[in-house]
Amino acid sequence: MKKILFLFLVSAFVNLLAVDPALDRKSAFYVQFGYGNWSPGSVKNFFSLQQSSNYNSLFNLPYPTSHPLKFNVANSLGTSAAKNLGFGFIFGSKSGGHRGNLSFNMLYTGDNHFGNPYYSKLASASETELGVQVFSLNPIQKGSVQYDHDFYLIPDHKSKWVSGIGLKLGALAQYDTFSGNFTPYTATNSITASSQVADLRIPIKYDVNYRDPSALGILGLVYRLALFPNHEFELGANYYYGRSKTRFTLANLSMITLGEYRIPFQNDYEYKANTDIEGMAYIFGYTYKISHSRSINFFYNLRDLMQTPTKLETRISGASPIFGASGPFQGVRDRSSTFGFQFQVRY
Secondary structure (H helix, E strand, O other): OOOHHHHHHHHHHHHHHOOOOOOOOEEEEEEEEEEEEEEOHHHHHHHHHHOOOOOHHHHHHOOOOOOOOOOOOHHHHHOOEEEEEEEEEEEEOOOOEEEEEEEEEEEOOOOOOEEEEEEEOOOOEEEEEEEEEEEEOOOOEEEEEEEEEEEEEEOOOOOOOHHHHHEEEEEEEEEEEEEEEEEEEEEEEEEEEOOOOEEOOOOOOEEEEEEEEEEEEEEEEEEEEEEEEEEEEEEEEEEEEEEEEEEEEEEEEEEEEEEEEOOOOOOOOEEEEEEEEEEEEEEEEEEEOOOOOEEEEEEEEEEEEEEEEEEEEEOOOOOOOOOEEEOOOOEEEEEEEEEEEEEEEEE
């Protein structure tokens, strides 16, 4: 029995090391599924732009900015569970000297419900404002298209430990979006030498519609190691830099009184911002070639991008004046960590 077990283990090990030329297909089509955590920069950027210096003074909307907020939601928003779906193509050269990858991905969360408490000093030092904004957002989404190309520095090196070192160049186009509503519940407290007055504001619901297309360049390092013929390991680090054109609107329904009649009236506020994006991503992967035409890849991606607005324009919809704000603006982070797998059809 021991001899049979020994022969079986030797056979399995030899099979693991065996070179199968049929498995050496360089190109593939794949579908991708992933799960992880995501702290969306789009939502935090929305808060950051609301805190711009001109926001409250222009429209008198309930988000005071004359004093730093004690509770800074732009940096304290937690992460949400997220799913990742996608597909793509791998274009490998026959020589093995370079490889391209074209991918289409969608990262999204479920519905989001949370509150944003804040505290601020108003124009008068004796007047303070306390409040909470209650948010209800639809799924937050990030769609992306990325093409990157790996160039191996010494592909013909006799050592497999060296031949897989390469540089990565590429480009990424993203589109972040979410919609929903928030309702501010606000109270002011005024203290003078002779009195103290508290005032509750009537809550008004605001509808939010946020869109943020961006384009980024990619420069990175990649290392692939075919430790056994059917097993490949991958490590990568990518640097991203680019810009986005943020657009979002706030709309609220108020009532106008004309004599004995109350007429509903909708106010729309439009925002346009330019945002710089910079950050890093780290990739860990393992691919097992099941046969000459099929393989499976397991991966873990960690990405951290800083988004810093550089310019903001605001206007009331339908009005001609455009008001600019030069900041200072607060940078926010878009962080995600995803574990997933790809089913690859090789050709």
